[in-house]
Amino acid sequence: MTLPYAFTPEGVNEARSTGEPLFHTFLKSREPFEGLLRDHPWLKPPSTRAPLDLEGDHYWNTTTGDQHPDWVGVDLPKPTQSLAQMRSDFDVWGYTLVEEGLSPLQCKKFLSRLLAQAEAEAAIGIDLKTPSGQYVPCLINKGDCFRGAIEHDPEHVQAGPLIEAFLDELLGHGWICHSFLANGADPGGYPQGLHLDQGPLLPWVTEVAPALVNTMFIPQAVDDENGGTLIIPGSHKLIMRAGSAGSIDSVPRPINLKAPAGTLMVFDGRVMHGTGVNRTDQRRFVATMSNVKSWMRQQENWVVSTRPEVIQAASAKLLHRMGMQSLTWGATVEGFGLAARGWAGDRLGNIQKFREAQDRGDYRRVGILNPADAAHLSASDFTLGEVNAWVQSANA
Ligand SMILES: [Fe+2]
Secondary structure, eight states, X not given: OOOOGGGSHHHHHHHHXXXXXXXXXXXXXXXXXXXXXHHOGGGOOXXXXXXXXXXXXXXXXXXXXXXXXXXXXXXXXXXXXXXXXXXXXXXXXXXXXXXXXXXXXXXXXXXXXXXXXXXXXHHHTOOEEOSSXXXXXXXXXXXXXXXXXXXXXXTXXXXXXXXXXXXXXXXXXXXXXXXXXXXXXXXXXXXXXXXXXXXXXXXXXXXXXXXXXXXXXXXXXXXXXXXXXXXXXXXXXXXXXXXXXXXXXXXXXXEEOOBOTTEEEEEETTSOEEOOOBOSSSOEEEEEEEEEOTTSOOSSOHHHHSOXXXXXXXXXXXXXXXXXXXXXXXXXXXXXXXXXXXXXXXSTTBOHHHHHHHHTTOOXXXXXXXXXXXXXXXXXXXXXXXXXXHHHHXXX
16 A cells, blocks of 8 residues: 555654644643752652662651741641631642541551551562552452442541532532552651642643542551651642743742541642651551542543452442443443433443443453344344443333
8 A cells, every 4th residue: 555655654754853843842841840840959859779868958858847947837737527627728728637537446447457458468479569668559449448438438437428528519529539549658668759649630730629639548647757748738829820830939848747547638639749758667558549520530440450249239329439430521331321421320321231241251342243234133232232221221
């Protein structure tokens, strides 16, 4: 086959070498971080090939807000159960702390399940190591307390209903779960680079409100000794204002989060944060449930990774939160779900039956067809046809 010259590799390369690519300056700017790291060298992450400098002027050598000279006396968020206070703290500082979000018993169960899982994964050799410590990913498969956390079930998270209502107002009704994983800070580990969890959106900025909101479960008390999360209070507004220009004259110093066991932190996906340095001889875990708009790609691909038993027992809310309720803008299966609103419990858009067919080894997809095939095939020969019939039976 002879291609027109303009469509050949040589022709495409020649065309690309002339003129200016559209949006180049914006898309390749690497801002605001390029400018931030240039102007404020203390923000640079450490080399993991060298011993960690625990003395110098680096973002990880800090302390809690009540002891930090730049923050002492500032009214930073304190654990609260008041929605009015949560709104105010989240707006001004980019995070809020929910007091006794886990009851003492819930907290104990959460932590013991998490520690046992982490230990087992490490002993078996399937642990996910990071420079800071250990991740325990995909918690949905690893204990009913984690399933309950994703559902904001008050049996497992006593503050669940309040946090769910808050997430509804922050992200809009219909948000879904991006991932739920535990982050370890082990003795001798490195701090995470300070980052924004909605950083992949950069250089686009969402100036008015976040596109991602985290709920961090804190099952062990955290402070400046055991690697309490590093956070720059108020940085969500700072970063968004800097945008793609990347120029910020003055960057406030981070603090280590200080919170008692059982606290939940709800924080804005635009706030600068990272795992702190654990200077004790005990491991320290927190667990982060991240949440996004309903059409965004999820960090954890729950549709593939969730255990069949969890899916079979899942409530409509859990299926929705895992992204198994497709809608016009996301997660359709062979077109199933187009025109769906993405509501929990709506058969139109519920893709559970496709996944169950796959688990049985019986997912029959629509492939190449010709009109003559209609003589020996009907809709029920395909999983899509069966699911459509199931939807229609509810409407009958
Ligand atoms: Fe993060």
